[in-house]
Amino acid sequence: MSAIPLDEVRRAVSLVSQDPFLFSDTILANIGFGRDVPDEEEARRAASMARFLAEIEEMPGGMHAVIGERGISLSGGQKQRATIARALCAGGELLLLDDALSAVDSETEQEIFREILSVRGGRTVLFSTHRMASLSRCDRILVLEGGRIVEEGTHDVLLSRAGAYFDLYSRQMLVRELEAAP
């Protein structure tokens, strides 16, 4: 990777980080940030994949609504979906999602993943998460512990192995069960 020019690496990779950072600008400019000139059609498509378009259209000004300091303030979940749309719009071949949907409810998270995975074509998606429900669709799961990969495989394979992944998974199922308790 160090042999590839930095610009090229970064163009190939679209990153969605944990902390959703947006600029005080229009939604269009934010979603189209990765492009030299934002294209409204593309931005719409990306926003729709990120399950954000409907809410944008309800805002006064729609895509041209200004957000941030002097405009509309978005909720945590909206910010996260905006950053996902931004990454999708940038069109890198490798999509990195770093625990990017923590403020989005798990149903919407599922929908967004479905969208991303269905149209990705040749695109590679790498995401880190604490929520494990979305993992069953993945081709390969890496389990990290203390900075090392301790397990690797698909969801089913890892579950059957009854190791670290299985532990994590069953704990999370237990938490979900606890959360669902009245």
Added chain:
Amino acid sequence: MSNGTEFYFYEDRVEARGMDIRLLRRLLSYLVPHKGLIALALGGLLLGTACQLAGPYILKLVIDRNVTPRVLDGMAGRILLYLAALAGAMGFLYLQMFSVSLIGQRVILHIRTEMFGRLQRLPVSFFDRTPTGRLMTRLTSDVEALQELISSGLVSTVGDVALLAGTASVLLWMNARLALVVFAVLPALVLFVELLKKFIREANREMRRKLARLNAYLQEHVSGVAVVKAFVQEEKSVRGFDARNEEYCAESIRLTNFYSVYFPGAELFASVAVALLLWQGGIRVIAGAVTFGTLVAFLEYAQKFFNPIKDISDKYNILQSALASSERIFHILDMEVSPEYGPVPSGGGEHAGTGEPWSAGDARRAGPPAIEFRDVWFSYPKGGGEERGMVLRGVSFALLEGETGAIVGATGAGKTTILNLLCRFYEISRGEIRLFGRDVREIPRGELRGMISLVLQDPFLFSGTIRENVEAGGAAIDRAVEVAGVARFSAAWDGGLITQVGERGGRLSVGQRQLVSFARALARDPKILILDEATSSVDPVTEHELQSALAKILSGRTSLVVAHRLSTILSADRIIVMHRGKVRETGTHQELLAARGIYHRLFTLQFAGR
């Protein structure tokens, strides 16, 4: 999420608003305690103005009584008088300027102190929703705008008016016809000044707006630099900055342009007045209707006459931005302080809680429980536009004196909220919280906070020495550092307890910071210790130190702990299991395990296999 977009740049919000008499009156009320200094300033001002006005008149006398009639007699005296008048003007002016800046500084000192004092008393919920940057602006730029008003605005405006009125009267008194010649220029000058000032004001406002835009962009693109890099938009980002930078530069040049027309232009009007004077005055001097000395004095006065006119409209700007600032400052000063700073409602029973069936079967100690929650309901105050539901829903539990209670539960169960409420950082919606039988709302704040020590999950240390940080908690420092194990690790350092901890305690390790925060909590020898156990993992040695320090701290002291460590949970006298805002189970570890309820499942979840 406190990312950069929440930093506020206020300059552009200083929009023109009408004079607000109410605001002005309140501002003036700050001057009342400085009556003496104000009298001094005004006295200096009036006497200084009088001396200034006397100068040209003495000049006239020298010319008319000595130079023109070729009389030496009395000339030296008049010249000395002239010098004395100028020296007096200087002296009085000094007196005035000094006392005015003294007033300005003292008023600002007062306002700043008042603001900080108010900030300290505002409810925690205020800080939850107000970005720090905004408060910093209030305490710095807004206060400075006020200072400018007081030290350069108010009194010197009075001075300008005095000089103007004084000059006009002297001119009229000396020669009404020539005075009218000087005044003839006035309408044109005022028109010119007002017109240009209008442009300058607008350009000024526009420039401030451009500057704010530039600053906001700069700030945002520095804090968002990772995003810019990740999307390879450095060039676009630079282009955006350049555009704003150039806009600002162009606006500044426009403003400078106006100023460069303004000052020479105003000079020009003064010169026209001088020319008119020379013409009309010259004719009269030749005709013998006016003395030569009068003409010279008039020429001198004409200069003094035009300066204040140029200045006065400047003052209007200062006044306006100061009024806008003061409005924001007063907004903070008028905010309601936290209820715990208010008067304590009377009639609160000292031991109203006795006799309640708080804990049947445990008669270890007599008297009411040290901590008791009775059907407490709570939701965090709304802010940020997000609806929040009830965080606590009918929580009841009791903890006896000397007992250690451990609160356990999943994230979001309401554990930390219980601690916050016990310190009365927020007001509960329903129910009662009692300490030793007294409702917390009936315990004076000083007493309440005096009997409770709080250890936060993220121990916030202030820059200063270890000792100073511990001292902030209370006086029993020596014992506190001993018990908390601070003495042990600091002994290895040259500075010992007087080692600087650095900003936010940055020079200490995470574990050391925690130990210091333990010591700080102990230094007060609190009746009740509240502890939000840190979840961050530390190395095994530190972990061991923390555990043994904790064990010493908790033993025999009434304490309520949000527990994450197994050792803490196991050593607790009573475990309170929270789930979704409710207490679901209470008991000892053995009892709860045997019950095979939520605790059993949580325990297996978290600690099984360790």
